[in-house]
Structures are given as structure tokens and as C-alpha cells.
Amino acid sequence: DAGVIQSPRHEVTEMGQEVTLRCKPISGHNSLFWYRQTMMRGLELLIYFNNNVPIDDSGMPEDRFSAKMPNASFSTLKIQPSEPRDSAVYFCASSSSNYGYTFGSGTRLTVV
Amino acid sequence: EDQVTQSPEALRLQEGESSSLNCSYTVSGLRGLFWYRQDPGKGPEFLFTLYSAGEEKEKERLKATLTKKESFLHITAPKPEDSATYLCAVQFDNYGQNFVFGPGTRLSVLP
Numbered sequence: 001d002a003g004v005i006q007s008p009r010h011e012v013t014e015m016g017q018e019v020t021l022r023c024k025p026i027s028g029h030n031s032l033f034w035y036r037q038t039m040m041r042g043l044e045l046l047i048y049f050n051n052n053v054p055i056d057d058s059g060m061p062e063d064r065f066s067a068k069m070p071n072a073s074f075s076t077l078k079i080q081p082s083e084p085r086d087s088a089v090y091f092c093a094s095s096s097s098n099y100g101y102t103f104g105s106g107t108r109l110t111v112v
Numbered sequence: 113e114d115q116v117t118q119s120p121e122a123l124r125l126q127e128g129e130s131s132s133l134n135c136s137y138t139v140s141g142l143r144g145l146f147w148y149r150q151d152p153g154k155g156p157e158f159l160f161t162l163y164s165a166g167e168e169k170e171k172e173r174l175k176a177t178l179t180k181k182e183s184f185l186h187i188t189a190p191k192p193e194d195s196a197t198y199l200c201a202v203q204f205d206n207y208g209q210n211f212v213f214g215p216g217t218r219l220s221v222l223p
Binding site: 004033042043045048056091093100101102103104105106 | 146148153154155156157158161199201210211213214215216
């Protein structure tokens, strides 16, 4: 199993540009989570899906952030327009039932 | 409000010097407590799950224990390769599949 796959690994973009982060969860996992990690705030949940349906998006900072899960094997997190304060490492994780998450390697986003 | 705290924020040990990390939580229905290890530039890696007070889990030099309000991660005779940030996460009854992560403890083991 290749684990949770995220792309790109690094993204540098200019303020105002649209950014799309991608995630492929582990096959058979029915829950998918998007987290953001910064030095100041640690790991923060942005949104999670269960069986491809968004369950809790209360962590999405504002309307500039959106996430989709069109099928069980793919999810995207989009930021439009991006701002410098969005710079962070974005993690995708997947899980099944009550087992611990399996995290991807993350996307390091820098908005200049 | 349900919260998860960890102490100390950072810990520096000499190789072979055993110690413990703490994870405390205020909870309205604990479903499970999870420990993760995170190396720089990588995602957190799952270590243990604990579900009930009194439960213990072991893996190599690590041992996790759980009480009603806190969990300890004991590190016995650590080696430099144990250096990492250790995160605990708590799953509460009213949070569905969500986990609330603590801020982590940065462990450095010096040779």
C-alpha cells in the first residue's frame, strides 16, 4: 500500500493566485481529513469527509477555502485567492472506523 | 470546551536517560487517545491507541498508559533516533470521526 498520497510536495505561489492541493487516501478508508499545521497553532482540522460527504467544515478559515471529494479515491483543497497568511503545511489523512489516522507527507505552501 | 494539552513543550535527554511525556485532556466522553510521532518534514506517524483507563501499550522503547484524565508516554533508555515531536490526539464522543490534537512535545535525545 502506497499510503496517503499528496501532491504537490511544495508549492510557492503569489498572493491572489488560486492554489489546489490534492490527496489520494488509502483504498478502503472511508474518512478523509484535511489539516493545516503551523508553528503557532499546531495541527488544525479544516474539514473532514465520511463516505465522500463533507461532515464538518467548521475549521475552514473562510470562504476562500473549499474542499471536494468527488469519489472515494480523490480529494482536493482549493484556496482562492491565496494570501500570505495561508502559508503552512497542509496534511491529508485517512482512516477507517476508530483506528488512528494515516497521514500523507504534506504539502508545504508558501504564498509570497 | 474539550481541550488537549501536552507537557513539557520541549524535552532534552541524554542517550539512555529515561523520561515521560504527558498528555492531559478535559473531556465529555472519551472514545480513544492516540499517540503519534512526527519527524521534521513528514506527516505524523501513528504509534498507539488507548481506549480505557488502565490500558497500556508498548513498542520498543515506548510505553503508553492511560488514566481518566491523562496519558503518559514513557521512553526507556532513549536513543538519538527517538528524537521527534510526539503528538497526542483525543477522539471525543461528540466529535464523530474527528480527533483533537495536542500541541506536541519536541524531544531531543543527545548522544
